[in-house]
Amino acid sequence: MDLKNGIFIFGTVLTIFFAGLTTIFWWKIRKLNDLRTLRLGRLSFFALLFLWVTINGIIGSGLALTELQQKVLLWLLFAEIFIILLLIPMTIGIVVPISIVVLTIKMWRRESKSIGNLLLPIVVLAFLLIDWVYLSMGRLPDSWIWLKILGIVYPVLSIYLAWQFGIFFLSSWVYGRRVRKQKAAYHVVLGAGLIQGEHVGKLLGNRILAAVKAVRNNETILVFSGGQGPDEKISEARAMQKYAVEVLGFPIERTMLEDQSRTTYENLVFSSRLIKEKFMFFTSDYHVFRAALFAATLKIDAQGGKGGKTAMYYRVPAFIREFIAVMNYEKRKHIKWVGIIVAFFLVIAIFSQIGYLWNNK
Numbered sequence: 001m002d003l004k005n006g007i008f009i010f011g012t013v014l015t016i017f018f019a020g021l022t023t024i025f026w027w028k029i030r031k032l033n034d035l036r037t038l039r040l041g042r043l044s045f046f047a048l049l050f051l052w053v054t055i056n057g058i059i060g061s062g063l064a065l066t067e068l069q070q071k072v073l074l075w076l077l078f079a080e081i082f083i084i085l086l087l088i089p090m091t092i093g094i095v096v097p098i099s100i101v102v103l104t105i106k107m108w109r110r111e112s113k114s115i116g117n118l119l120l121p122i123v124v125l126a127f128l129l130i131d132w133v134y135l136s137m138g139r140l141p142d143s144w145i146w147l148k149i150l151g152i153v154y155p156v157l158s159i160y161l162a163w164q165f166g167i168f169f170l171s172s173w174v175y176g177r178r179v180r181k182q183k184a185a186y187h188v189v190l191g192a193g194l195i196q197g198e199h200v201g202k203l204l205g206n207r208i209l210a211a212v213k214a215v216r217n218n219e220t221i222l223v224f225s226g227g228q229g230p231d232e233k234i235s236e237a238r239a240m241q242k243y244a245v246e247v248l249g250f251p252i253e254r255t256m257l258e259d260q261s262r263t264t265y266e267n268l269v270f271s272s273r274l275i276k277e278k279f280m281f282f283t284s285d286y287h288v289f290r291a292a293l294f295a296a297t298l299k300i301d302a303q304g305g306k307g308g309k310t311a312m313y314y315r316v317p318a319f320i321r322e323f324i325a326v327m328n329y330e331k332r333k334h335i336k337w338v339g340i341i342v343a344f345f346l347v348i349a350i351f352s353q354i355g356y357l358w359n360n361k
Contacts, residue, residue: 015057022050035178036296036303038326041171048170099316100124106313120317130154146353153345157338164334168323172289179292179303184220186256186279187211187305188271190264190291191226191236198233200243203284206308208240211282212248214305222250223275225258225267235259264291265298272300280305286319290326297329 025047032040101121137144137151189211192204200208211222222244226236237259244250258274261267264283268291271279278301283291285307295302310318327334 012057015054018050018053018057022047022054025050029174034296035175036292038167038171038293040174041167041169044170044174045167100320103313103316120320142356145356146349149349149352150345153342156341156345160337160341164327165323168289168326172319175289175292175304176285176307180306182280182303184278184280184303186221186223186275186277187215188223188225188258188267188275188279188281188302189240190267190281190283190287191224191240191261192284193229194232194234194236194239197231198239200239200247203308203310203314204236204240205243205247206310207282207284208244208308209248210306210308212244212250214280214282215254216250219254221254221256223256223258223271223279225261225271227260227262227266229262264294268295268298268300268302272302278302282306282308284308284310284315284318286310286315286322290322293326293329 025043029040029043029047032043101124104120134151134154137148140148189207192207193201194204195201208224214220215222224237224240224244226240228235235257237257241252241255241257244255245252256274258267258271261270264287268281271281281291281295281302282305288304288307292302292304295304
């Protein structure tokens with residue numbers, strides 16, 4: 001057996017192996033008893049990773065056949081190297097931060113002018129400042145070796161944070177596509193603040209529209225969930241019902257009101273007490289998965305329907321805030337891992353500094 005045939009056979013075996021792994025992970029996704037979990041994102045990541053390796057293996061298996069295939073493979077490899085080493089880092093390090101700032105400025109101009117809407121630009125600027133400090137550490141003399149090593153904590157924690165965000169994004173994306181075909185006798189629309197204390201705004205209106213579109217041609221009951229805030233003239237539930245009936249033409253006899261809740265927690269809990277069976281809930285697109293995680297934590301049999309559309313300038317910053325909130329759900333786990341990472345590099349930094357001082361007596 002010559003070298004080319006050996007490489008061909010070895011590559012084919014590896015391709016079949018990774019194709020098998022891809023199949024296993026997709027099967028695990030389909031067999032999940034409850035999609036309201038971040039495990040959905042982890043399984044999806046490895047399924048996509050092994051699928052990518054499989055596709056590359058299929059392409060590479062033709063390496064020993066023709067010169068044209070070799071050239072095609074070479075260009076594909078160049079494209080992958082460009083994406084992995086240049087495009088992705090540029091997107092994460094430059095495009096994403098700038099986009100967040102631009103989108104948040106739009107939100108500041110078009111939505112409420114609150115400190116919360118400035119949080120993301122502040123965070124981005126903080127990261128840029130930390131980046132500058134980290135890069136400056138490379139110019140320190142060897143006598144500061146402990147600080148150089150300790151500085152590695154920053155890129156490692158950045159990778160950890162990027163991993164967590166990627167898992168949250170994949171979980172949210174896959175969840176939204178897997179639950180769309182689920183059905184229930186009741187669909188709950190989660191409330192949001194009213195305009196001038198009594199009118200449904202665009203954000204809330206899109207939630208109602210998504211729910212109405214999902215149930216217009218069947219006998220499903222719409223439950224509008226939302227109490228009356230201190231600055232509101234009527235309950236959010238009553239305003240949503242009025243909007244669905246008068247603006248969207250939905251039959252009032254197929255509606256119910258839950259008008260005591262003030263938070264997402266109360267929306268889900270009070271609605272489950274009213275309905276007493278499985279239901280679908282409708283909220284804004286960026287909020288669906290976190291609300292589903294919340295329902296799973298509360299052991300409520302509820303799944304998120306197709307989210308109401310929101311403008312991009314609002315959706316991106318809001319989605320990142322959702323990610324921060326989900327991280328907070330498991331803060332003990334994240335604090336533990338951050339502590340382990342910091343302690344690991346701290347020990348290395350201490351011994352490295354001791355070694356430097358010993359060698360330079």
